[in-house]
Amino acid sequence: MRIAYQYKLRPTKLQVTELDRWLSMLCAQYNYLLADRFNWYEQNRCAIDACSLLCHLPQLRDNPDYFSQKKTLPQLKKTHPWYSEIYSQVLQDVVKRVKVTFDRFLKGDRNGKRSGRPRFKPHSRYRTFTYPQIKDSCLDGNSINLPMFGKVKVILHRQIPDGFKIKTASVTKKADGYYITLSLEDQTVPEIKPDFKPNKITGIDLGLKDFLTTADGETVAIPQHYRQAQKRLKVIQKRVSRRTKGSNRRRKAIQQLGCQHQKVAARRKDFHFKTANYLLSKYDVVAHEDLNIKGLARTRLAKSVLDAGWSDFLLILTFKAEKAGLLVIPVSAYNTSQDCSNCGEKVPKKLHIRWHDCPNCGCSLDRDHNAAINIKNRAVGHSVLKAKSLLSDSRIVLEACTIDLYSDWCRRCHSS
Incomplete structure (x- = not known):
């Protein structure tokens, strides 16, 4: 069973600037990957025998799926060296978000319900980045150690219970500051009672x-x-x-x-x-x-x-x-x-x-x-x-x- 514990962060002014910079770069990468998907969709969504012979036929290319876009990240770090400062799994999570968003637009969710056309996000609406994997020892007293970012002070208003394993960590920017949400796995879920009064x-x-x-x-x-x-x-x-x-x-x-x-x-x-x-x-x-x-x-x-x-x-x-x-x-x-x-x-x-x-x-x-x-x-x-x-x-x-x-x-x- 997965549960979530949310804590408020107390970053320094330099850390706030760095968090804002991370979100800005991730937002730009999200919009670029989404534009790449839209470019393929607009040029290759109809069969070649269904197009008018008078229209321009663009060069056909493979569908930019999750794995092909994920392979572009090493080249991104060479052409834009400042992206090397961001943790690799955080960048990979952006590719996953684009995949989920675009798949819901084309195929729908597990119930078959399709969502609307994805929109490009301005910087003010891209507020969260996620660490898909994080160590259980990331919490050290009143601070948390984020990979390739450093230690940030956190208000631990409640302790993580024994036996719970930290799976993911998401940093979110809200109106009153930054918060971190820890996704915990609990193996001690009780069984449902066999009978009730x-x-x-x-x-x-x-x-x-x-x-x-x-x-x-x-x-x-x-x-x-x-x-x-x-x-x-x-x-x-x-x-x-x-x-x-x-x-x-x-x-x-x-x-x-x-x-x-x-x-x-x-x-x-x-x-x-x-x-x-x-x-x-x-x-x-x-x-x-x-x-x-x-x-x-x-x-x-x-x-x-x-x-x-x-x-x-x-x-x-x-x-x-x-x-x-x-x-x-x-x-x-x-x-x-x-x-x-x-x-x-x-x-x-x-x-x-x-x-x-x-x-x-x-x-x-x-x-x-x-x-x-x-x-x-x-x-x-x-x-x-x-x-x-x-x-x-x-x-x-x-x-x-x-x-x-x-x-x-x-x-x-x-x-x-």
């Missing part, structure tokens, strides 16, 4: 009135971090607009605006982690709706949906559950708010109606509470649960787990 299973309904409602009727208030910071962001944004483009005062105002946005993101992330820890400390199985969050982010509720950060929260919840040997299960979101949780009868209601009243069985409770119970019922309605956990880089599929609910329905399922 019925009182340790719950369903959660994500919403905008309350952040979530559990099947037990417990609610978590939505903090709305971005809306609370809008007044301050508006003042700083006006300050940026009044500054002359290209001036130092405008650059400082942009940095101040970036720091404010970073604070909002950090508060939201802290809230997500605390909420996920609370749920997993109380329940062993958490079921949630399989929502189309990208689709909701294009509606009139876009600002509220993005401010809530449902996607990030579900990713954090799934990751924390896997690390603890617990389960997070996505279920179908179809009619969870319309169906009665007591009798199953469909009770149509519009979005502004926040109370569920069933004329069939007399069930009366909050709309979100009713939906959370339906989500829980759908999760425990089968004796075998399959949970798919989508992590940022690993995408691990959890094994099927049998849940004994001590009910007559489950006994019939086991017997059959």
